[in-house]
Amino acid sequence: MSDSGRRVGRPRADRQRPPSGLPPREELLGAAAALFAERGYAATTTRAVAERAGMRQATMYHYFGGKEELLAELLESTVTPSLELARRLLAEDDRPAERRLWELCRSDVLLLCEGPYNLGALYLLPEVRGERFAVFRRVRAELKECYRRLLARTAAGSALPADGLELRNALLFGLIEGVILIRDSGPPVPAEVFAEATAEAALRIAGGGIAHGRIADGGIADGGGAVAGADA
Amino acid sequence: MSDSGRRVGRPRADRQRPPSGLPPREELLGAAAALFAERGYAATTTRAVAERAGMRQATMYHYFGGKEELLAELLESTVTPSLELARRLLAEDDRPAERRLWELCRSDVLLLCEGPYNLGALYLLPEVRGERFAVFRRVRAELKECYRRLLARTAAGSALPADGLELRNALLFGLIEGVILIRDSGPPVPAEVFAEATAEAALRIAGGGIAHGRIADGGIADGGGAVAGADA
DNA sequence: ATTATCTATAGATCTATAGATAATGC
DNA sequence: ATTATCTATAGATCTATAGATAATGC
Numbered sequence: 001m002s003d004s005g006r007r008v009g010r011p012r013a014d015r016q017r018p019p020s021g022l023p024p025r026e027e028l029l030g031a032a033a034a035l036f037a038e039r040g041y042a043a044t045t046t047r048a049v050a051e052r053a054g055m056r057q058a059t060m061y062h063y064f065g066g067k068e069e070l071l072a073e074l075l076e077s078t079v080t081p082s083l084e085l086a087r088r089l090l091a092e093d094d095r096p097a098e099r100r101l102w103e104l105c106r107s108d109v110l111l112l113c114e115g116p117y118n119l120g121a122l123y124l125l126p127e128v129r130g131e132r133f134a135v136f137r138r139v140r141a142e143l144k145e146c147y148r149r150l151l152a153r154t155a156a157g158s159a160l161p162a163d164g165l166e167l168r169n170a171l172l173f174g175l176i177e178g179v180i181l182i183r184d185s186g187p188p189v190p191a192e193v194f195a196e197a198t199a200e201a202a203l204r205i206a207g208g209g210i211a212h213g214r215i216a217d218g219g220i221a222d223g224g225g226a227v228a229g230a231d232a
Numbered sequence: 233m234s235d236s237g238r239r240v241g242r243p244r245a246d247r248q249r250p251p252s253g254l255p256p257r258e259e260l261l262g263a264a265a266a267l268f269a270e271r272g273y274a275a276t277t278t279r280a281v282a283e284r285a286g287m288r289q290a291t292m293y294h295y296f297g298g299k300e301e302l303l304a305e306l307l308e309s310t311v312t313p314s315l316e317l318a319r320r321l322l323a324e325d326d327r328p329a330e331r332r333l334w335e336l337c338r339s340d341v342l343l344l345c346e347g348p349y350n351l352g353a354l355y356l357l358p359e360v361r362g363e364r365f366a367v368f369r370r371v372r373a374e375l376k377e378c379y380r381r382l383l384a385r386t387a388a389g390s391a392l393p394a395d396g397l398e399l400r401n402a403l404l405f406g407l408i409e410g411v412i413l414i415r416d417s418g419p420p421v422p423a424e425v426f427a428e429a430t431a432e433a434a435l436r437i438a439g440g441g442i443a444h445g446r447i448a449d450g451g452i453a454d455g456g457g458a459v460a461g462a463d464a
Numbered sequence: 465a466t467t468a469t470c471t472a473t474a475g476a477t478c479t480a481t482a483g484a485t486a487a488t489g490c
Numbered sequence: 491a492t493t494a495t496c497t498a499t500a501g502a503t504c505t506a507t508a509g510a511t512a513a514t515g516c
Contacts, residue, residue: 174410486494
């Protein structure tokens with residue numbers, strides 16, 4: 001069948017690295033992910049990506065239009081499975097929302113931590129504001145919306161006014177995305193453990209008041225408002 | 233005195249922008265901060281920085297050895313005041329640790345949110361791993377250590393084993409640093425409100441078990457109250 | 465004939481230095 | 491004399507395209 005030694009097209013010049021088996025597109029994506037994570041997106045050259053994937057710089061253009069296309073595809077491929085899970089969980093009306101939210105958090109952290117490379121840091125690149133990443137941004141926004149809905153179905157969440165909910169959701173989502181960024185700086189703990197600890201932390205943020213509900217309560221800020229009071 | 237029109241040296245070519253009054257070094261730092269935040273570090277050229285500061289590209293080298301030097305100085309100037317506050321708080325033995333941790337969180341978020349530009353995103357640049365940023369990394373590590381000590385003096389924290397404490401501290405620190413990154417994506421709420429909401433969320437993470445660890449909740453700004461009641 | 469690669473390179477940067485210039489200060 | 495700026499530019503990239511080449515497929 002595949003007979004890996006017999007491929008169409010001019011053979012590669014660099015015979016160093018083992019074939020890896022993956023199709024060239026995937027090789028390129030992997031190389032890009034690794035380099036973006038290591039050196040940063042802007043600092044990574046097309047030459048570096050191609051070379052790490054075992055081909056010459058120009059050959060990359062046979063598969064991708066440039067660095068941006070690589071980044072866009074990487075970002076979308078990270079966030080899409082997460083959105084799918086989120087939708088599935090959102091539909092499971094019979095299970096408690098807290099539980100589902102916990103699962104979503106855990107699995108998102110795991111997804112980003114366990115992936116071959118830490119793509120989390122790419123989410124926040126200034127480049128991602130560009131037109132080319134509109135799809136990614138939309139999918140990510142939808143994911144965040146799923147978080148919001150799950151949070152709203154939570155005992156604590158349902159007691160919040162709309163803007164309080166929004167704020168709390170931003171914090172929760174921020175924890176998930178933020179924490180992956182600094183994963184390395186924590187203690188060297190298995191991804192599973194880390195993911196569950198993060199999910200639990202997320203639920204605490206979600207959780208109504210531990211002591212009593214309100215959020216930016218503090219009293220300060222706007223005085224008055226904030227209520228949400230729930231009950232004691 | 234200063235008679236701003238009469239400065240030594242060849243006059244600037246670009247007479248467009250208003251003088252701003254700041255010394256050139258500061259102008260450069262401000263321009264760099266703005267551009268790093270807008271476009272990203274690697275994507276910002278020395279020319280862009282200099283030009284925004286109102287001078288020609290080459291002139292920048294009169295003040296800084298290059299882009300990295302600008303970044304190093306910006307990072308250090310952000311984290312240093314924070315470390316100072318942390319040390320001060322750590323020394324205030326008479327006040328409850330929960331309360332002090334809350335203040336530290338709040339003020340860190342505020343520092344990063346309110347600053348002229350969102351420097352938070354710079355913390356995680358891959359470039360920051362380089363030799364040139366050793367000082368910054370050390371100061372930041374010391375700051376994190378302060379968080380850890382405060383957390384350990386907390387009712388909930390004191391009950392944790394060492395590695396559990398470490399993990400929880402990583403989450404807490406991650407929340408603070410992570411959340412500033414995504415500040416914009418939340419609801420448009422005043423920085424004060426956002427900072428307090430984040431501080432409260434941080435205390436929830438710090439807080440012991442979900443069902444019981446109460447927090448320095450509602451207490452506020454000062455007023456000794458706040459107490460985080462200990463037991464159940 | 466088709467395909468996947470290669471080599472070569474034009475054009476567009478960007479950095480960092482050299483050396484000139486236009487102010488004030490003495 | 492000193493200083494802060496300027497202009498000019500060498501050298502080092504980096505991207506993206508043009509066109510050649512070495513396989514397989516028919």
